[in-house]
Amino acid sequence: MLPKIRDRHNRYKLIEHFKWEMQTMLSRVHSYMGQAMNFNFWNPTGHYILNMAVPEQREVANVLLLLNKQFFNRVKANELKDRSHKGNASCLRNEKVSGGAIVWTPDYVLPYIGNFECDFIYMNPGAMKKENVTGDQEIVSLLGWFQEKYIQFKEEVGGETDKISFDTRAFAETFQSISDHLVLTTKQLLLFMDLVDGKSPPPVTNSLSFK
Numbered sequence: 001m002l003p004k005i006r007d008r009h010n011r012y013k014l015i016e017h018f019k020w021e022m023q024t025m026l027s028r029v030h031s032y033m034g035q036a037m038n039f040n041f042w043n044p045t046g047h048y049i050l051n052m053a054v055p056e057q058r059e060v061a062n063v064l065l066l067l068n069k070q071f072f073n074r075v076k077a078n079e080l081k082d083r084s085h086k087g088n089a090s091c092l093r094n095e096k097v098s099g100g101a102i103v104w105t106p107d108y109v110l111p112y113i114g115n116f117e118c119d120f121i122y123m124n125p126g127a128m129k130k131e132n133v134t135g136d137q138e139i140v141s142l143l144g145w146f147q148e149k150y151i152q153f154k155e156e157v158g159g160e161t162d163k164i165s166f167d168t169r170a171f172a173e174t175f176q177s178i179s180d181h182l183v184l185t186t187k188q189l190l191l192f193m194d195l196v197d198g199k200s201p202p203p204v205t206n207s208l209s210f211k
Contacts, residue, residue, distance in 0.1 A: 006042075010186035014193065036060045045122045053113050061116045065108070068092055071124040072106055083123055093119040134182045142178075143191055 030037050035048055036056040044067060050057040068091050074080045075089035084090045092104045098114035110116060175192055 005186055005189065006183060007185050013186050014190060033057065039063075043122065044120055047117075047119050049115055049117045052111055052116055058110065058112075061110055064092070064118070064120050065104075065110065067122065067124060068104065068120075069106060074124060080124070091121050091123050093121060134184055134188065136188070139184070139188045139191065146175075146192075 032054065033056045034054065035050060036054075036059065039060045040046075041063070044064060048060070048064065050061045052058050052061065071080065071091050072089040075082045082089045085093060086103060088104060090104045094117070095102045095104055096115075096117040097111060099117075102108075
């Protein structure tokens with residue numbers, strides 16, 4: 001979710017939230033995710049060297065190709081002008097896979113090993129609008145659903161929480177399954193992280209945003 005956090009200037013509050021292991025967590029996550037940790041979903045222009053064997057880095061590469069395909073389709077529909085270097089309606093430049101030069105085509109599929117390197121020049125206007133961000137009330141409803149499920153499972157095992165299968169890992173996996181449909185602020189994501197971490201989220205007031 002880090003690349004899709006709407007208020008990017010606040011996103012490292014997620015790390016600061018866990019102060020007792022902040023530096024260790026940040027180092028571990030960064031060494032694994034590489035450029036994926038700092039990927040800007042809202043402005044993806046940049047130079048990339050992504051390891052296709054690392055799921056998070058591969059996902060960033062797939063997002064770049066998806067955005068590129070969207071630009072390609074808009075060019076073919078005469079909505080945008082083709083400003084690519086090679087006349088292939090692409091935002092990609094200097095594409096390489098494991099050091100070998102390639103030229104992007106609409107049916108290109110990423111390999112599962114090696115590095116994908118490119119310069120990406122985002123030329124598809126239409127940034128995410130405020131109304132597309134997941135609303136606070138939707139977040140409150142989702143948090144309520146998670147907590148209700150937890151209570152149900154707790155009752156089923158007679159309060160023996162160590163026997164609850166739908167606990168931390170299940171919360172995390174369930175959240176992961178819906179995360180692609182969410183665009184969150186840092187504060188909204190922190191509420192879910194507290195729940196996954198076994199804490200009771202604080203009561204939600206009129207605003208979930210940081211000042």
